[in-house]
Amino acid sequence: MDAELSITTIMRHAEMVAHGTEIVSSMNDDAIHRYTYADAFRRCRQLANALDALKLSADARVGTLAWNDYRHFELHYAVPCSGRICHTINPKLFLDQIRFIIRDAGDEALFIDPQFLPLIESIQAELPSVRHWIALCAQSELPTSSLPDLCSYESLLAAQPAEFDWPTLDEQRASGLCYTSGTTGNPKGVLGCHRSVVLHGMAQNMASCVGLTPEDTVMPLVPMFHVNAWGMPYTAPMAGAKLVLPGAHVADASRMVDLINSEGVTYSLAVPTLWSGINNYLEQSGATVSTLKRGVIGGAAGAMRLYEDMDRHGVRLENGWGMTELSPMGSYNRILDRHQDSDTEAGRSQRLKSGQPLFGMQLRIVDEDGNSLPHDGEASGVLEVRAPWACSAYFGAGQEHTWFSTGDVATIDPNGYLQITDRVKDVIKSGGEWISSIDIENVVMSHPGVREAVVIGVSHPHWSERPLLLIVPEEQQELSPHLILKFLQDKLPKWWIPNACEFVDELPHTATGKVSKKSLRDLYTHYQWPDSLAN
Structure with a gap:
């Protein structure tokens, strides 16, 4: 049968098989918010009604400036499942970049964590496309603001019924928009579709990759504005896993260790600096993280001693590689029994590789003339990729890619293990x-x-x-x-x-x-x- 692969199917699946599974959020005021997938998706229906009530266009870009919490999670479903586009904005970018991104996307509404209201107030006059401003808080917490008709998220939802007839969507319909960090020139928009999100999640959940199960409790330290927390708002519900959303305080290792222990986190995702902070805290405090068994380290290469230190704490760090243009994961280094000997030079070298491509991801390396190079672990060339979840063109740009040139220099060994050796501009x-x-x-x-x-x-x-x-x-x-x-x-x-x-x-x-x-x-x-x- 021909059935559309839409984000709505993830929501319906999680409602059926994991309706009582928890989503736990650590809030800015240190409070813990706790509810179930059933609760979350009921509120998503209210939010979808609210988006209609705001008279947003059928394919509106809806911007978010928020940390990892339950309200941001709800936006990841209500916006795309109603046919619109969820545009996650990195509030840590420079002000000029944030201004450019909102204008380039043409966002019709912005959902803003209260701590970012001053930032948006300072550029509000330069954002002509934005018609609605919503603070992600309760009415009682709504601050005084110069933003016109600023309303609270909770009052917006409270006015709406909990029933919504989700539309049948073409799987190729755009669902999410995320911009690159723009280290050279202006940031570029990467527009994903429903099909790419579902296939990316399915590939992540294969046993040779992230491989989540209903017994897992997942805590993404990487923010949702970093390509949907590396896919976890979709991949975790797809597997029926409990989701722990750590909020704004991810750099506070003490808080994160407490959250890991109180919620029984089994799997987490973070960049090397955050893993290093957790490792240092464990070393200095003598604390343990007995439930945490695996974690992915991405964004940059980690030092071998960090992997070895976390091994001693009972946590197996596994490399992941990806980029915004890949939605984001391209390869994963799942540590197998045959790789356990990390005390040898070969074992350490294997541990630091970027992993094998996810199923559906094609990799090749080419020389300066575009000729393919052998996968012998020795030849080094520019890495090019193809996948159903890789961007075919940047948002607003006409030129489409047959193969996408990542800008990375890499080797690929005979077993398909990728090793990023540099960026083209940094070699x-x-x-x-x-x-x-x-x-x-x-x-x-x-x-x-x-x-x-x-x-x-x-x-x-x-x-x-x-x-x-x-x-x-x-x-x-x-x-x-x-x-x-x-x-x-x-x-x-x-x-x-x-x-x-x-x-x-x-x-x-x-x-x-x-x-x-x-x-x-x-x-x-x-x-x-x-x-x-x-x-």
């Missing part, structure tokens, strides 16, 4: 040979005295470019640039070892938390190599 070309900045950073981060490290290519009079290592050292460590470079001597090819190392108090970061290598390259454009290393 260092020294004397005609490529040097991977990521590989150097991974080795440097294994040193216990290093808190943060980055490698950039800097102009060199003889070699065209050479790697410069910049380090934020741990406090109270007996460390020097000379000792760091000596530490690298037997761990990297000799010609890869940076020509110099500089200690800095902090590194610049983008709005999404990644180290801004572009800013560093600009800052060190005229760097003077030490005389002894200039030749």
